[in-house]
Amino acid sequence: MTKKRNGFLRFCCSFLPGAGEMYMGFMKMGLSLMSMFFGIIVAASIFELGPLAVLAVIAWFYSFFHVHNLAGLSDEEFYAVEDDYLFHLSGEGGKDKSFVKRYRTIIAVVLILLGIMLIWNSFYWMIANLIPDETVWVLQEISYRLPRLLAGIAIIAAGIYLVHGKKKSLEEEEKKEA
Template sequence: MVKNKNPIIAFLLAFLPGVGLMYLGKVGRGVLFSLTIIGSIPFGYVLNRALWMPEAFVLSIGAGFLLYVVSIIHTALTASKSVQQSEEQTAPLSSERFYTIILSMVPGLGHFQLGLMNRGVTFLASFLGVAAMILFVTFITGTGGFVVFLIILPVIWVYNFFDTMQLLNKKEAGEDLKDRSILEDFEDHHQGGKKSVVLATLLSMFPGAGHLYLGYQRRGVQLMAAFLFSIYILDALRLGIFLFLVPIIWFFSFFDGLQRATRHNKEPMEDEPIVSYFVNHQKWIGIALIFIGIYYPITNIVLPALAPYVNDYFQVNLYNLGQYMQTGIVCALLIIGGVKLLGGSKKKANMGEE
């Protein structure tokens, strides 16, 4: 047994084939696992080239992956044995901490290790239920746009992990843990008028969700609708040139949610909708809608219909013309936006001088 080895570091290093075992002092096993797993790729390639059997390459890769999983499990077991065999008084505590951290990789299992069944079931059911529902709706409707909702899963996972670590630290400090579900915590925060800044930050990863949690209903609904609608409309109308709007909406919603989370309970809450910013600019919104209405039928109906005839008579490929048009439109929009910003800054400067 090798002492003074951190089991958590060993487990993390196990994701590199054999390195975790080498860290624990099992150099021979680590080298064997490393060579076998990494060597499965060139070995399968050689078999495929020699026997002309693609199945041999697939089987070799599959065997290498199986050994990779076995090496991770073997490293975890070896690390846990080293913790259990330690003669230090902190061994039981370190063992529980190790198992809790490892199990917390799956939402809810870390809470089960701590004896919090209700809280663990809430996390596990939420994670699996959301994943199953999103995949089910995506499969039934045949609409890939619903996959965007999978962004909820890392939010649940991160919140589960930090909640497990917080409860583990409380238990190590000698505090009594109450087996309360997440819904009960939310209810207590709601009755007390307090909102969790950490939870609001995590929910802000999905546009509008953090705002809804903080009580900004109109602002949150508009941001969420803008994000989802932009993804759907750009995919349905094949307006790939406007895909840059999606990350802009996401970043605006995320940082706006962070700012409002930090100011919550410190300043009066004002649910100011996003749309109110554009009330005085309805003309530009109308122009944009008309432009989209003209652009879509031209690129998806007119150009494909005329492309064969134009190519036969004029030897011009309209599909390439469509690509050039997309690039030109993006450049024109950027130039117009820049000119508009420069014009606005000059007006403000003149007003300041007056």
């Protein structure tokens, strides 16, 4: 059952992502946020991808303010909020397509790039002591610069995709109006 509950305890619980939602009775929301937060931290540490931890900070801020936004709702709005998972991976929850089906290509590209990065880092550290220092330096530069280059290319591609999609939707709206 959802309740607004004690303000001080709610504030204390809001420092742990998902705990504030759980304290107010939104177990599914809380579980989603807590799983996302700790999953990002675990993935960043296991795969040695420190920059991924920025997503954990974003999840923390979202959860913190989400709790206080829920608490700031009027009583009738608060009780109308449905406890639901944040992500519907199976396609349930009234959505036509599941999360994985909608973003299959993006997920595949991210997983492939992540796999390539992990293989490269493992390979690099296995051969670093066996090759000359000059070659190690070149490989280090490639390891440092290549992910940034690929990220830049991905950002440009995403921008082009968004502009192209917006242009296409504007053209479709013009056709409907005509």
